[in-house]
Structures are given as C-alpha cells and as structure tokens.
Amino acid sequence: GENVEQHPSTLSVQEGDSAVIKCTYSDSASNYFPWYKQELGKGPQLIIDIRSNVGEKKDQRIAVTLNKTAKHFSLHITETQPEDSAVYFCAATPPYNFNKFYFGSGTKLNVKP
Amino acid sequence: GAVVSQHPSRVICKSGTSVKIECRSLDFQATTMFWYRQFPKQSLMLMATSNEGSKATYEQGVEKDKFLINHASLTLSTLTVTSAHPEDSSFYICSASEGLVSSTDTQYFGPGTRLTVL
Numbered sequence: 001g002e003n004v005e006q007h008p009s010t011l012s013v014q015e016g017d018s019a020v021i022k023c024t025y026s027d028s029a030s031n032y033f034p035w036y037k038q039e040l041g042k043g044p045q046l047i048i049d050i051r052s053n054v055g056e057k058k059d060q061r062i063a064v065t066l067n068k069t070a071k072h073f074s075l076h077i078t079e080t081q082p083e084d085s086a087v088y089f090c091a092a093t094p095p096y097n098f099n100k101f102y103f104g105s106g107t108k109l110n111v112k113p
Numbered sequence: 114g115a116v117v118s119q120h121p122s123r124v125i126c127k128s129g130t131s132v133k134i135e136c137r138s139l140d141f142q143a144t145t146m147f148w149y150r151q152f153p154k155q156s157l158m159l160m161a162t163s164n165e166g167s168k169a170t171y172e173q174g175v176e177k178d179k180f181l182i183n184h185a186s187l188t189l190s191t192l193t194v195t196s197a198h199p200e201d202s203s204f205y206i207c208s209a210s211e212g213l214v215s216s217t218d219t220q221y222f223g224p225g226t227r228l229t230v231l
Contacts, residue, residue: 043208099147
C-alpha cells in the first residue's frame with residue numbers, strides 16, 4: 001500500500017515568516033493529496049487539497065505544490081500568524097483504494113509572536 | 114458547508130460498559146463515513162469505512178465485535194465501543210465523504226470524541 005512520510009515533525013517560525021512542510025509518497029498511482037490542520041482537542045480541518053492533474057494550487061496565504069516525478073508535495077504558508085500554530089497532516093490517496101487516506105505523521109507548527 | 118458533527122464530545126465510562134458515539138453530516142449526504150482513532154501526538158489511524166446501508170469494512174487488527182459501526186442513513190453513522198476497557202481510551206474522530214463510490218472525494222472531519230474508560 002501507500003506510504004507517506006512527512007517532515008519536519010516540528011517547525012518553529014517567527015510571525016510573518018514562511019513555513020514549508022514536505023511530504024513524500026511511495027505509490028505513483030496516488031492522485032489526490034489533501035492537507036489538514038488540527039488544533040489541540042479538535043478534529044482535522046481541510047485547508048487545501050490538490051489533484052494529480054495540477055502542479056500548484058493557492059488559497060490566499062496557503063499553497064500546495066505537487067511534483068509527481070519526484071513523488072512529493074509541499075504545503076507553503078506565507079506571512080504566518082500565531083493562529084496558524086497547530087498540527088498539520090498531509091495525506092495521499094491512490095485511485096485503486098479511493099476510500100482510504102494514507103496520512104503522514106504530522107508536523108507541529110509553532111508561530112512565535 | 115460540509116460540516117460534520119459528533120456527539121458526545123467527551124465521555125467517561127466505567128470498564129465493562131458500552132459507549133455509543135454519533136457522527137452526523139449536517140449539510141450534505143455522506144455516501145461514505147470513516148472512523149479514526151488517534152493517540153496523543155500521533156497520526157490518525159483508520160479503523161473502519163462504512164457505506165450507507167452496508168456492513169462496515171474494518172481495517173486489519175480492528176475488532177469488529179468490539180467496535181460496532183452502523184451507517185443507517187446518509188447523514189448518520191454510529192460507533193459503539195462494547196465492553197470498554199482502559200486501553201480503549203482514545204480520541205475517536207469520524208469523517209464523511211459525499212462523493213460517488215467510484216471517485217476520490219475529500220473527507221470532512223468531525224470535532225472528535227474523547228473517550229476515557231476508568
């Protein structure tokens with residue numbers, strides 16, 4: 001099955017700086033890659049997703065890039081704010097098992113004011 | 114849109130009792146619902162997938178007789194932890210997808226239920 005690795009496990013940045021979280025996946029057939037933000041004691045919230053037919057997607061301060069050849073995708077947060085502090089999870093989904101999301105291990109982002 | 118609710122948010126029960134957790138999609142019809150378990154500082158572990166009106170599909174290692182899942186309608190799924198023990202204490206999260214069975218659609222997560230078994 002699919003294997004997703006996520007780095008770094010923790011990331012501290014100064015408010016206003018950019019943050020980048022990277023994920024690699026093993027199955028070249030995977031075609032859907034969502035990113036979730038999870039605050040303490042809450043469920044994950046979808047923040048952005050990308051499908052394999054595009055290389056980049058942006059939504060205000062958040063962007064995701066996908067490199068299918070290298071089998072990695074990244075989350076970019078610009079102009080970070082303290083409220084961006086949370087745990088971020090990436091996931092990959094192959095089409096032959098469309099129900100199952102393979103999650104990364106998570107990145108704890110700390111934005112220092 | 115795409116709001117998923119869970120009830121209760123927290124539950125404390127005695128060892129040996131059963132606990133039911135409800136998951137509802139509030140503004141869409143969920144073809145598929147998923148149940149996850151999450152330990153502190155860890156990623157989400159898929160327990161089972163359920164389609165409305167069908168039996169749930171459990172992941173390897175998940176006891177189907179202990180974690181009973183019912184998906185009676187397109188907006189409601191329930192997880193019952195039977196004969197709960199302290200090791201079942203965890204954060205249980207459901208998610209719902211409105212997509213067709215044949216396509217990959219995003220999952221919207223509920224707020225989670227914190228189960229503590231004494």
